[in-house]
Amino acid sequence: MTISSQNIAPGTEFRTAPRPMTRERMRWYVDAQPTIAADDGRIHTQPPTIHDDDAYARSQGLPGIISDGMISTNWIQGLLCDVFGIAMVSRSSLRTKYIAPIYEDQIVIAVAKVTAVTATAGGQPSYALDVWCEDDTGKKLTVGQATLVAG
C-alpha cells in the first residue's frame, strides 16, 4: 500500500495495527544478527542475550527480557515504507530514541504524523514527520523524527 502523496498534508497520521512484542519477535531479531553476520544461507544463533533469556536479563538489572530497540525502529520504518514506498529507502532520514523498555507481550503501535510538506528545488514533495511507538495505553516507548523526498 503506497498512498498518493496528494492525500498527505500536515496533521495526517498513519498507524500500524497493534502488535504484541512477543518472545518470538524478540528472538527473531536476536537470531537474525549472527545469521546475517555469517551470510551463508543458514540460521545461526547466539549466546543468551537480554532479549531472549530472562535469567541473563535479570543479571543485567532488568526485570525480564526486553525488545531490541531496532525492532521498534524497524516497525516505524515499515510503516513509512507502506505509506511512501521505496522513497523511504532512497532519500530519507530517520531518528529514533528508546525512552522506555518494551517488555514481553507489551502491545506496540507504530505511528507517523506529518508535520510539514514542502517542495525540493526540483519540485519533489518533501515530508517531515514525527514518529513514535506507543503501547495500548498511549504511553510512548520510542520517539523520533523522519524526513523523506517522494518521487
Add this chain to the structure above:
Amino acid sequence: MAIGQYTSDLEPGDILGPVEYTLSPFVVREYCHANELHQPFFQGRQDEIVMPPTLIHLDKLRLYKHACPKGTGPSARIHYEYDCTVHEAVKVGARLSVSGTVRERFTKRGREHIVVEMELRSADDGRLLIAYRDTVLVAFKPAGGAA
C-alpha cells in the same frame, strides 16, 4: 586507543574499519523477515530488492567484530538512539565499504554512553550512501548503583 579489546572500552577518536563486503539478497531478506518488512522491494526478486536503511545497524556489529574481537565486555549494551540519513538506495550486489569513528563517551544520569558515527560508501567510487549515528548505553545498571 581501545581498538583490539572490548566494545565497552572504546574511546573517542577510535577508528573502526573500514570493512568491505558485498550486500547479498540473503542478508536483506533475512533481516527484513526478522523485522516483518514484507514490502516487494525488500522481499521480491533479487534484481529488485534494496537494503533497508536500518540494516546499517548490523554493520556496526561488523565493525565491532573487526575492531573489538574480545566482545562486548562485562555488561550487555543497551541501544539508546538510532539516527540515519539515506543519500541513495543501496542495491543488492553492491560492493560496500563501512567505517566508523567513536565520537563521544559521556556519563548522563549515572549511565555511560558511547556515540559512534558511521559511513556506508560504495567501495567502487567512494560515494556516500548512508550516514549513521549510533548511541548506546554501556550497561543498563548505572555505574555504582542498582538499575
